[in-house]
Amino acid sequence: MNPSQQPEQYPGPQYGQPQYGQPPGYGDQPFPVPQDQGAMAEPARPSTVRYALWAFLGAVAISLISTVVAFATIDSLVDAARQEALRTAPPEIDSAQFESVIAGAVYGGLIGGLVFTLLLGLFAYLAYQGRNWARTLVTVLVALNVVFGVPALLSAQGPNALGGALALVLQIAGVVLFWLRPSSVFFAEHKRLRAARTMRG
Secondary structure, eight states, X not given: OOTTSOOOOOSSXXXXXXXXXXXXXXXXXXXOOOXXXXXXXXXXXXXXXXXXXXXHHHHHXXXXXXXXXXXXXXXXXXXXXXXXXXXXXXXXSOHHHHHHHHXXXXXXXXXXXXXXXXXXXXXXXXXXXXXXXHHHHHHHHHHXXXXXXXXXXXXXXXXXXXXXXXXXXXXXXXXXXXXXXXXXXXXXXXXXXXXXXXXXX
16 A cells, blocks of 8 residues: 555544534433413402402492392382382372382392392402403493482482492492502403413413
8 A cells, every 4th residue: 555645534433532512312402491481470469459359249248138138028118119109190090000010110129139239249250350341340330320329329218228328338449449550450461461371372
C-alpha cells in the first residue's frame, strides 16, 4: 500500500473519544411541561355576593312563612277581600258568584306569590354561582315587586304586611349587593372563565 494514501475515514464515533449529548431515543423535552392551571381556576367569591344570597334567602324564608300563615287563615282573608270589594260592587251583582270570584282571586294571588318567591330564590342562587343573566333576572323581578308590591303593602295590615315589607327590604338589599363593584368584577371573571373553557372545548 502506498504510504501517501490515507486510510478511508468512516463517519461515526471514534474509539477512545468520550461521547456527549442526549442518549438515543429521548427528545428535547424528556418531561412534559405542566400548563398553567391558575388561569382556569374559579374566581374568588367576594363577600358582597355571599351577603346578597343571604339577603335573598332571608326574604324567601319570610315570604314562605307569610304564605303558610295566609293559607292557614284563608277564610278571614277571603271575607276581608269580599267586604272590601262589596263596597264598590253594583247592588244587582250575584253575591254567590261574586264570592267565588273573590275566593279565586285570593287563592290565585297566594299561589302566584309562592311561585314568584321560589323563582326569586332560584335565580338568586344562580347569580351566586356567577351567572350574570340570573343577576339581571333577579333585578327585574325585584323591580316588578317594588312597583306592584308597595301599593299592596300600603293597604295591607297585620303581620303579613310587616313580613312583606321586611322581605321587600331584603330583596332590595340583595340586588344592591349583587351590583356593587366587587360583585361586578366577580361576574366579569366568571364570564371570561366560561369563554376560555368553551374555546378549549
